[in-house]
Amino acid sequence: MESLTWQDALARMPNQRILVIGDMVADEHIFTRASGMSREAPLPVLQFVDRKLVPGGATNVARNARALGAQVWVSGVTGKDSAGQDLRRLLTEDGIQCDELYAVDGHATPVKTRIWAGGDQQPVQQQVCRIDRVERVSTAPALCERVVADLACRIPQTDAVIVADYEICMVDDAITAAVLRCARAERKPVTVDSHGNLKRFPGAAVFTPNQPEVEFTLGRALRSRDDLEAAGSRLRKVLDTQVLLITRGSEGMSLFAAGSDPVHIPALGDSRVIDPTGAGDTVSAVLTLALLVGLPPPRAAMMAAAAAGVVVRKLGAAVAAPAEIMEALASTEGPERDRV
Numbered sequence: 001m002e003s004l005t006w007q008d009a010l011a012r013m014p015n016q017r018i019l020v021i022g023d024m025v026a027d028e029h030i031f032t033r034a035s036g037m038s039r040e041a042p043l044p045v046l047q048f049v050d051r052k053l054v055p056g057g058a059t060n061v062a063r064n065a066r067a068l069g070a071q072v073w074v075s076g077v078t079g080k081d082s083a084g085q086d087l088r089r090l091l092t093e094d095g096i097q098c099d100e101l102y103a104v105d106g107h108a109t110p111v112k113t114r115i116w117a118g119g120d121q122q123p124v125q126q127q128v129c130r131i132d133r134v135e136r137v138s139t140a141p142a143l144c145e146r147v148v149a150d151l152a153c154r155i156p157q158t159d160a161v162i163v164a165d166y167e168i169c170m171v172d173d174a175i176t177a178a179v180l181r182c183a184r185a186e187r188k189p190v191t192v193d194s195h196g197n198l199k200r201f202p203g204a205a206v207f208t209p210n211q212p213e214v215e216f217t218l219g220r221a222l223r224s225r226d227d228l229e230a231a232g233s234r235l236r237k238v239l240d241t242q243v244l245l246i247t248r249g250s251e252g253m254s255l256f257a258a259g260s261d262p263v264h265i266p267a268l269g270d271s272r273v274i275d276p277t278g279a280g281d282t283v284s285a286v287l288t289l290a291l292l293v294g295l296p297p298p299r300a301a302m303m304a305a306a307a308a309g310v311v312v313r314k315l316g317a318a319v320a321a322p323a324e325i326m327e328a329l330a331s332t333e334g335p336e337r338d339r340v
C-alpha cells in the first residue's frame with residue numbers, strides 16, 4: 001500500500017469525529033511589569049498589564065484536535081461561574097460542540113492562574129508563580145447517569161474518544177467503565193491521557209502519559225534508558241494496548257508499539273521554548289488523529305512531536321496549525337524523508 005504523506009494525513013483529519021471527555025480547566029494568565037521593591041516585604045511589586053483566559057485541561061485537548069479540522073465534542077462539567085461561561089464561549093467560538101458540557105450548581109470551574117512578569121525594558125515574560133483553584137470533587141450521581149447516557153449516544157457517532165483525566169472530578173470509575181464498555185462495543189479507539197493510575201483503563205488503544213505518570217503507575221522511578229525500555233515494553237503489555245507513548249518533557253518521547261522495538265524521538269524544534277504548558281494535551285490530540293487517519297505509530301508519534309515542538313514556543317496552552325506542523329516536520333526531516 002502506498003504510504004501516506006504528511007500532507008495527505010493532515011488533509012484527512014477534518015473528516016474525523018472526536019469526543020474529548022475529561023476535566024475542563026480554565027487557564028488564566030495575568031501579565032505584569034515589575035515596578036520596584038515593596039517597602040512592606042522583601043519582594044517585587046508587579047503592576048497589572050493584562051489578563052487572558054485560555055481553555056486548559058481537556059478543553060486544550062479539544063482545541064488541539066479542532067485546530068487540525070476535526071469535528072470535536074466535549075463531555076464534562078464546569079461551574080455556573082464566569083470561568084465556566086468563558087470556557088463555553090471560547091470553545092463555541094472555535095466550533096467545538098458543547099451540548100454535553102454541563103454547568104453544575106455548587107461546582108467551581110477549576111482555574112489555574114499563572115502570573116507572568118516582565119521589566120520596563122524587558123518585554124520577555126517570565127512565569128513567577130501559579131495559583132490553583134481546583135477542588136477535587138465527585139461527579140453528582142444524577143449527572144453521572146446523564147453522562148453515561150450521553151456516551152451511549154455519542155460514541156457510536158465518533159471515530160475516537162480521548163480521555164483527558166486531570167484527576168479533578170470527571171473521570172471516575174463509573175464514567176471510565178462506561179467509556180471503555182461503549183467504545184469496545186462500538187470498536188472505537190480510546191486514547192487515555194491520565195494523571196492517575198494507568199491501570200484503571202484496561203484495553204484502551206493508546207496511552208500518552210508523561211514519565212512521572214508512568215512512574216506513579218509502576219510505583220518506582222525509571223533510572224536509565226534500559227530501565228525505561230524494559231518497563232515501557234512491559235507496561236504496554238500489562239495495559240493491553242497497541243500504543244504507549246511516554247512523553248519526557250525536554251527529553252522528547254518514547255514510543256512502545258505492538259510488534260516493534262521502542263522508538264525514542266528527541267524534542268523537536270529549536271531551543272526557543274517559551275512555555276511547555278499543555279504540550280502533553282497537544283500530543284494526545286495529534287497522536288490520536290494521526291493514528292486514526294492511518295499513519296503507522298512511529299510516524300504518528302513524529303507528527304505529535306512536531307506539534308509539541310510548535311506549542312512549546314507559544315505562551316500558555318496553545319494549538320499547532322497544520323501549516324506549522326508541516327514546517328516543523330520539514331525542518332527536522334527534510335522532504336526526502338516524508339515517506340519513512
Ligand SMILES: Nc1ncnc2c1ncn2[C@@H]1O[C@H](COP(=O)(O)OP(=O)(O)OP(=O)(O)O)[C@@H](O)[C@H]1O
Pocket residue numbers: 209210211246247248249250251252253266267268273276277278279280281282283305308309312
Ligand atoms: N522544555 C521542553 N523543550 C522541548 N520540548 C518540550 C519541552 N517540554 C515538553 N516538550 C515537548 O512536549 C512533549 C510533551 O511534554 P511533557 O512530557 O511535558 O507532557 P506533559 O507533562 O503531559 O505536559 P502537560 O501536562 O503540561 O500537557 C514532550 O514529549 C516534548 O516533545
Ligand SMILES: [Mg+2]
Pocket residue numbers: 193209210280281
Ligand atoms: Mg499530560
